[in-house]
Amino acid sequence: MVYIHGGNFVHMSGGSLLYDGSVLSQKGEVIVVNVDYRLGALGFLVTGSGDGDAVGNYGILDQRQALKWVKENIKAFGGEPGRVTLFGQSAGAQSAMIHLASEESSALFHNAIIQSSPFSIPYKTHAEAIILGAHFASLLNCTARDINCLRQKNSVDIAQAQFISRGKLSSLRYLEEFEPWGPWVDGVTVKAEPITAMDKGFFQKKPVMIGTTSEETRIYIYNAWDKPIDTVVYTAAILATHPNHAVEIMYEYPPDEPQDQRNNLAVLATDFIFGCATRHVTRKMLDYGVSDVWLYIYDHAFSFPGWGNMTFCQGHVCHGSEVPFVFQSAGRGGFKYTPDELSLSDLIISYWSNFAKTGDPVGMPGSGVKAVPDWPRYHVEIQQKQWPYQHFRTPKSFVDPKYNAPYCDFWDKVGYDN
Structure with missing residues (x-):
């Protein structure tokens, strides 16, 4: 099992204690490989397309090289x-x-588990990547394409310029600003925007487990606005994100908390960017002939104080909440699971490792993997009736046949472009 860590393409490391694979490896009877890759400007800087230019997407190429290894x-x-x-x-x-x-990565792996991919956040165009690169170079007192100048800078200056440049305007697409450093669509390493790639069938037909947490964007909303926001700000955020359908979205997600709209905005954004976009992607997989797809929703707020000063996530299922349960790594941070939480983590490890060994989270007859409750895969017949999720929570997980269906039906109609 080869793990690629998150962190907005600028943070974290495969060596983080959060991703310690020892328990997953031992309980799941699998080999866990954590990889590092170049982040921020070192991994994704674009200065141009000529000889000697930085052309970006190096972090993705690093990951492919790790898969080859x-x-x-x-x-x-x-x-x-x-x-x-x-x-x-x-x-x-x-x-x-x-x-x-x-196609180049296709021969290097056989199954994929997709945990909380923000499908509606667009990747950069070449022009946007160039603009970000120019901001970065300027902060280091270099001209935009002077690679030799940039190479003379030390790591501290690079890190500072990388951080400051994230706040500079490089795109008119509102959501793109939430992930300024990262992949750009070069048509080779990165084929297309995330949703567009799925809509056009730009993917390999491999078994996939895919899902999200139930409150993905709460951490982003409350970090972006550390004070309550009113209806005016709420409306402005919707207009900036999805102007062509703003009225319909306001009707579907009305501002019903006059003193603070942050929770409403987090619910809306979670559906649009993560949850419903993910359901849309699974449907596209089926449309293009992928027969082995399993969808989940992770819906447990951990009991231990693992969020530190981000107290707005305590008691909520923020982005990343499932990670210490996949790796059962909370003990590395000095935290302790309740008995129900330990059972939940053991269940997740069984599904993840069964999938790795057999291509099916439940396992296959005669495979000798740990027995777990049924988790229905999707096929065309079931699509016409329902869209079941494996609903992970305490005290007991269950199959949820129509999780959040009315809201996801709405987003499927208005679309995920922004």
Whole structure:
């Protein structure tokens, strides 16, 4: 199981204690490989398209090189080169989807687990990437395409310029500003925008497990606005994000909390960017002939104080809430699971590892994997009636046949362009 970490393409490391794979490896009886890749400007800077220019998407190429290494070397560690599962969360999930759409990456893995990919956040165009690169260079007192000047700067200056440049305007697309450093659509390494790639069938037909948490964007909304927002700001955010359907969206998600609209905005954004966009993607997979697709919703707010000073996520299922349960790594941070939480984590590890070993989270007859409750896969007949999720929560997880269906039906009608 090869894991690509998240972190907005600028933060975190595969060596983080949060991603310690020892429990997943031991309980799931799998080999876990965590990879690092170049982040921020070092991984995604674009200065132009000529000889000597930085052309971006280096972080994605790093990941592919790691997959090649695994294919060539994992047998020496007791692994199977013909049974590699790629999994990732957030930016790592976006990365996994890029590899799923890549012919060059296709031969390097066999299954994919997509945890919380923000499908409605667009990738940069070449022009937008150039503008961001110019802001970055200016902050380092270099001209936009002077690679030699940029290479003379030390890591501290680069990190500071990278951080400040994130706040500079490089796109008129509102959501793009939430992920300023990251992939751009070059048509080769990155085929197309995330939703567009799925709509056009730009992906390999491999077994996929895919899902989100129930309150994905709360962490982003409350970080962006550290004070209550009124209806005017709420309306402005909708207009900036989806101007062609703003009235319909306001009708579907009315501002019913006059003192503070942040929770309403988080519910709306979670559906649009994550939850409903993910359901849309699973339907496209079926349309293009992928027969092995499993969808989940993670809906448990952990009991321990793992959010630190982000107290607005305590008691909520924010983006990333499932990660310490996939890896059962909370103990590395000095936290302790309740008995119900430990059972939930064990269940998730069983599904994830069964999928890695057999291509099915439940396992296959005679496979010898740990027995788990049924998790229906999707097929054309079931699509006409319902869209069941594996609903992860305590004290007991269950199959939810129509989770959030009316709102996702709405977003399927108005579309995910922004």
